[in-house]
Amino acid sequence: MVHGFETRAIHAGQEPDPRTGAVIPPIYATSTYAQDGVGGLREGYEYSRSANPTRVALEECLASLEGGSRGLAFASGMAAEDTLLRTVMGPGDHLVIPDDAYGGTYRLVSRVVERWGVSWTSAPVSDVDAVRAALRPETKVVWVETPTNPLLNIADVEMLADAAHEVGALLVVDNTFATPYLQQPLFLGADVVVHSTTKYCGGHSDVVGGALVVADDELGERLAFHQNAIGGVAGPFDAWLVLRGLKTLAVRMEKHCDNAERVVTALMEHPRVADVLYPGMRTHPGHHLARQQMHRFGGMVAFRVAGGEEAAVQVCDRAQVFTLGESLGGVESLIEHPGRMTHASAAGSPLEVPEDLVRLSVGIESIDDILIDLEQALQL
Structure with missing residues (x-):
């Protein structure tokens, strides 16, 4: 069977x-x-x-x-x-x-x-x-x-x-x-x-x-x-x-995806966010293919901050519910600056990532707490 x-x-x-x-x-x-x-x-x-x-x-x-x-x-x-x-x-x-x-x-x-x-x-x-x-x-x-x-x-x-x-x-x-x-x-x-x-x-x-x-x-x-x-x-x-x-992978992934989709919606509407990267967005160039290959679109979200590298670093530093740290995929939400953290080894190479990029691993906490934290982290 x-x-x-x-x-x-x-x-x-x-x-x-x-x-x-x-x-x-x-x-x-x-x-x-x-x-x-x-x-x-x-x-x-x-x-x-x-x-x-x-x-x-x-x-x-x-x-x-x-x-x-x-x-x-x-x-x-x-x-x-x-x-x-x-x-x-x-x-x-x-x-x-x-x-x-x-x-x-x-x-x-x-x-x-x-x-x-x-x-x-x-x-x-x-x-x-x-x-x-x-x-x-x-x-x-x-x-x-x-x-x-x-x-x-x-x-x-x-x-x-x-x-x-x-x-x-x-x-x-x-x-x-x-x-x-x-x-x-x-x-x-x-x-x-x-x-x-x-x-x-x-x-x-x-x-x-x-x-x-x-x-x-x-x-x-x-x-x-x-x-x-x-x-x-x-x-x-x-x-x-x-x-x-x-x-518990199946039940966790459903909650990760639910929360990530809410986060993406909030980021798309925020004036300090220059661009949002998430395959669940209809405007994402790989959206149609992701719909074919994937059950849902996952708990990872990336976005670019208006104001450049220092502004992106400030957003990471100000987060509270989101823990500033490397890795991803845990029940807790994590935030990082790839250019200075997980992808620092690619600096100066053709694989260098944008300096204004922030990567989120959206956890399974209360979505209201996650959204409030992002809002305060993105304040001027």
Whole structure:
């Protein structure tokens, strides 16, 4: 029987404990496992870097929610990205990334991956023709975010998958902003989905984690080998926290989206706001595509402040309900200045973000409190 998303989030990979009947998977805080004779493994477990029952439960749940054949959980989103690129790329290969990619992804590619002899090109992922023009015979990966971080552009996953596959490349989609509840890129033709499970999957700003979900079994085996060989795995308590977060992902995302839509309406009417970036707006260039690919439009909002960089920084500093901080996707509302914070590593590069940009992770607090806080933060 195929169950709905909410049911799978609560039950996939999480059968009651056969010995005690515990309905929540235990935290298997162990490094090693007793063997029944040399090589006699109990259910395949020998060492927790290779496999841990709590992590396996999370990996099975993530695979189910994304519609993939295999999920793999890591110590952070960057550990997941690093393991993926080490697995599928080598010297002489080429990579395409968004021209407004997350600052950490840009830093990994430009300062680490490039040193392996891998070349890369940035392109606007909302423009399929521009991405096609960036492809080369040696391109092995087309990396997209949709929505992008922080400008909230939308990529056509299906068309980009076709373009990538024409040159023998993989299409990798960072689905952190959308979550598997709002969007499932593997069903649109993507080969790999990446998550910072620190964000909406965990949902409570109390854990750091990452994940990969793949459609192809053989690629899953290769990634699992490198996951074990490189060793950046999720610990059992971290895996348990993300698994707990997934249980309420659907209801949280509905509230995030409700609040974000109200915030967007208020910002569009505010005289100190020069521009609002949100794919749920009819005027957003990716709105029609987002309606096709996404269940709703998410809890991330960006806007540009009239008055430039210092005015944007002042708005961030004056917020009270919104906490000034990096990261996103928790139950609490966060505000940040990407140019000086999450995307500072891209300063002076073609991926530099606008200096007057403010990014909001709209939480699930009372919408009246959120709107009052934004109003006072935007006062002259």
